[in-house]
Amino acid sequence: MRKELIVATSLTVTIIVLAYVITLGSGLGPLFNGIRPLAEVYLRTTLNPSQPSFTAMSPEGVTAIVWDYRGLDTLFETAVFYLAIIGAIAIYRGVSEKVRLNGAGVGLSMIVKVVTKVLIPINIAIATSIALHGHLTPGGGFQAGAAMAVIPMILIIAFSRYLLLDLKISKEVALAFRSIGLAGIALTAFVPILIGLLSGVNAYIMQNQLKADASFSLPAYLGDALVSGSLILYNISEYLAVTFGFSMIFLLLSIEEDIVKEQMRGDGVEH
């Protein structure tokens, strides 16, 4: 205990003294002094109707980069997410369970259950708003999915996983919804090419607004509302994919340990 205290104190003192010396010597130096020219291009074109072939038509610079300027990056990040969850399912392959009791009478106390019931609609509203406004305000499909994935988690903790199974939210249902989300992303990526082929216009994969040699462009406005072309579609699809991907993981993680061990022993494999 004493040793750790000494290490922590000396580390803190070292950092403060070092920071003081550096500040005396050079201040901040060139750090934080302006941004790179690339960032300036992104900032100038993120919502700039006067440059139609460069803009992403979204006032939110981060979402414009995530799904438009560097959309392919995000597409493959989503592939990593997909593979991580597939890996987790593969570890649990063959583990099945029969529902032995319904959700009544298990879980935490009455107070926790009531508070959970109050919180869930609020949580759904916030998560959906983060997803639908992802192209206007900070947020988007990833964050909305992470916020929404809290719901199955607190349901499992407060009410037990059998409530989710009673509500017919099983691993297979979550897998189906996640696949719908992923299919939505793929569809949004391929729609420009399909429409381009059908109508004879030049178009690229994952294209949002028109480019210099491709006049195809998804609608940036729906009526009066700014929807930023493909960005809102990507955000909603990613919202579905992330929410149900995490729900599936939590459902798997909460299978009773006895059931899993029993089934593993049933394999008859010596480890």
Add this chain to the structure above:
Amino acid sequence: MELNIDLNAFLANISLLSLIAIIGISLYGILARPNIIKKIIALTIFTDAANLLAILVGFRAPPSQPPVLLTIKPSPEELQSFSQVAVDPLPQALVLTAVVIGMAVNLLIIFIALQVYRLYGTLDVRRIRRLKG
């Protein structure tokens, strides 16, 4: 004694050095602790410190604002002043996906650790190494 230094620069330097120290501590945790769960905890600390460092690289000295336009019909002057004060959005975009993907990958690692515990009855890497399986 009077401290006539730039306070903003001092605080920024403290946060930079602290992040470097946190990265060092978490690397020690990943390499030196024998328990897999402690390795995973150190790994998440490492990920978060790296993400924070990436965000910090894109920061710019005050006056600065987030890379979000506050109007949906900007004039050229507004765009000009926006690009003069907004922070770099690129590191934020990269970190945004990295956080959620990192969470999924962490869950996969935790599943593997769980499976290791079920099969071997221990999470100590020194004992797992000696086991034949």
